[in-house]
Amino acid sequence: MTWPLFWSNLANAISLGSLYSLIAIGYTMVYGILRLVNFAHADLLMVAAYAALYGILIFRLPFVISVLLAIVLTAGVGVLIERRAYRPLRDSPRITAMISAIGVSFLLENLGLVLFTGRPKSFPVPGFLGASTDIAGVRVSNITFVIIFVTAILLLIVLYVINKTKTGIAMRALARDFDTARLMGVDVDSVISLTFALGSALAAVGGVMWALKFPQINPLMGMMPGLKCFIAAVFGGIGNVVGAVVGGFLLGVAEIMLVAFLPSVSGYRDAFAFVILIATLLFRPTGLLGEKIGEKV
Template structure:
């Protein structure tokens, strides 16, 4: 096996895993605070991609401005989703919230299908993001370098917010006990909105860069990607931000390795993420960096 071939797959897996990680962080933060698996999180990613596409094609905005607006719009959608669908059900059994999340997922999918049709739309990257550097047999695109670096700095930012800011302290306190937080004068609903906004903005980033790598968007693009990101969050230890990133990278690498080294199994690459998850959970049910919820959060 050539070293260059292995390095190429390493870079591809790092880029793919970083996109899963960005989406998985939102899953794990919402779960850490509300014990809610927001199955509509993949649709937030899809909304972010469509928003960026609209800003670029209809408004003729530069890519970075489109990305910023996609993040803002996705954050607003995340807050609205919480206010409309989840906030009224805070005190009901968790199964009701879970069913509501699944319902929101299907509602958004079908809404975008009606508005934009099921046909995939081309998402063309700006010229400076289409550049490819060639080092011998290695082909390294700008995006494959930029996404992992961006994910690393986003992870540092999220950890800084959680452990060094007053909002982060409130988020971690809320994850322990909502009633006590309210008694201390903290607006729990405001903090929950911040969590949804942050997680949704990160999902939008993941969606936009996914559309750059696989240059199209469609109303159902978030379904399988969202499930894989959820698997990444569980694999890394749901409730752990670092675990979400680790799980995303592991699943990204596993997909790329299957296709690269076992091409005859390429048709089953989507299943390998969940097969790998099952095997890990058999030996460590809480995930790789699973958290003891009696002692810590995130």
């Protein structure tokens, strides 16, 4: 492989890794608090991408306003899902809530198929983002820089919220010990709603940037990235935001590099993440940065 090709693969890998990280944060926050694999999280990517698309094409809104509205809408959908489909099951076995999450995920996908049809739509990429820049003979598309920049900013914001604000402390308290936190006066419902709003907003940003990077969107676009991002969260150590980011990055980079160096296995690209998942769970179930939590009997 030539060096320029390697660098362009690396740029591609880092931008994919950033997107995985952004989406994985939502999984890890929800899992940390509710011990729930929020299958529907993946489909919020699709909700955000279509909301932005319709804002631009149907309502003729400027790109930025349309994207902001899409983020707000997606956050609202995330909160609504929690309230209707997960909150009534908070005291049920965890698997029951997961079945509900699978149901919501399929509901969103099929609603998407009904409303937007299964035919892929092309996402209107603004001219500046569609162009690319030459760096020392390597062509890197501008969206790559935007993705990395936006991910970095959002990650800092999330870390600030989780570590410095009162809500963040409440989130961490809930993640550590749900019942004690409640007894200490944490308003469980509103903190969980906020968690979903934050996670869904990040998924929305991820979804829009995904649509900018891969401008053919369809109602099932979130399915595979969603599963992979959950895997990234497990790989990094579930419940740990920094772990999710590290896991997302490593998964994205590994996936692109695997295909770049071993083109013969490109047919198995989507299987790679699952191999990582199984290996992680077998050899280091807490993930790279996770803490060991003993099972309570």
